[in-house]
Amino acid sequence: MENTDYTDLQQNDNYDLMQDSMDDKDNVSVVDYKMVTFSLAGKDYAIDIMQVKEIAKTGRFTYVPNTLPFVLGVYNLRGEIIPIIDLRLFFNIDIPTRDDNSVENMLIVSVGDQLFGVVVDAIDKVVGIQKSKIQPPHPLFGDINIKYIYGVVECQDHLYILLDIERIFNGRFSAKDKDNGMDNVYVNSSVGDVMPGQIKAQSQAPKAEVKEAAKPAAPKANASDQDYKFVVEELRNLKKFYVSDINEEWIKTRFNQWSSEKGVGNVQLQTEKDADDFLAPFWSNCNGTWWTKQYADEVYKLLPENNAKQIVVWNPGCGKGIESYSLACVLKMRYPGSKIxxxxxxxxxxxxxxxxxxxxxxxxxxxxxxxxxTRKVSGEYTFNQEIKDIVMFEYHDCTNSTSLPMVDIVFARDILSFLSVESQNIVVGDFDEKLKGNGIIILGSGESLGKGSNWGEKTVGSLTYFNKQ
Structure with missing residues (x-):
């Protein structure tokens, strides 16, 4: 490893990188903020120097299976094992094919109590500026999600995009957010993992919220309010099914049917089979099975016009892959000229x-x-390479932050109801954040986002999608 100790760089003004930033003293009258500058895809970026511990050149990373695509592996930094993140892959920037023997430029950054290695194209120098010169971010300043940008600053004929490194690695909240009270966040050892149980106040998040029904309204059936509450509680205990604004309308309707079927005194759910029977009508058509031509046609008709060259889809809860591949076939029919x-x-x-x-x-x-x-040599059928290339399967929990690009379609049938209400808030917030302005969300037949929220709702045939109003 070719390594440069960077720990005391903040106090060492004689360090050669630091000296580069001080060559033109006329440009900065009072330096109260220093940043390490680097390049990604030919653009200038920077990170607060207080979060950079070292710079290094190395390429011998240990691969870790089942990690996100931008995680290159782990590295032994003087006895401490740290994860290595390729910032180019994190921001979906194309990079040349990596040679196994290639040496990478790497920044060792500190977020909380943890160190991460960040791979970039090239490391430039340390630049001193006036913090007051930092301007608010704007989407035009980078090919990355604006939430990861702390600000932009012009210095020495360069326009630097200053990254919010805490938000990148914490996934949801940054140092600026902590000033607003959103400080109870635990950073897991996997980059970007935010433990949902540690988020203190969902009401503070600026996302669309899903509110749990603290006192469910009485159903119209001839059963008591207490019976309804017991059913809601047992669905949670027996099947991890959580009643909220997302599914409460369906639950009330189903409770009325159930009460009529079972009669007075037999409404409560005693066993897991009772819960399964209650939820049997909840599942969407062709859930977990091969799609019928009728259902495929319904999804085709539901999909809106979209002339984009690339259609990006998020399919959380993909199961064994039947749904993802089925959706890929319908999308290929609907948008034949687009890369999907x-x-x-x-x-x-x-x-x-x-x-x-x-x-x-x-x-x-x-x-x-x-x-x-296509047919394999064994005689079995499988999807052709064009369809397989459309779908990228990843081991990931949708309640944790993910570095997806902006998406045109969210296809998430029958999964939200099996997340805690707090996790529903998180995931719906991610839907809101990652969905393009003209994008759509397709949920399960018993789930909804439209009631009392900022989501529009449109029904085509027997299916419904939701979009931003």
């Missing part, structure tokens, strides 16, 4: 690992899927 990318996320490691190897039964392969399948 589906980010399929799942917390079941076995499912997400086996999804790319998915075989198709003869009945489905000879149905509407036929143009998108």
């Amino acid at each position: 990318r589906i980010y399929a996320h799942e917390i079941d490691l076995l499912n997400v690992s086996n999804a790319p190897l998915l075989s198709i039964p003869d009945s489905a392969a000879n149905d509407w899927y036929a143009p998108y399948v």
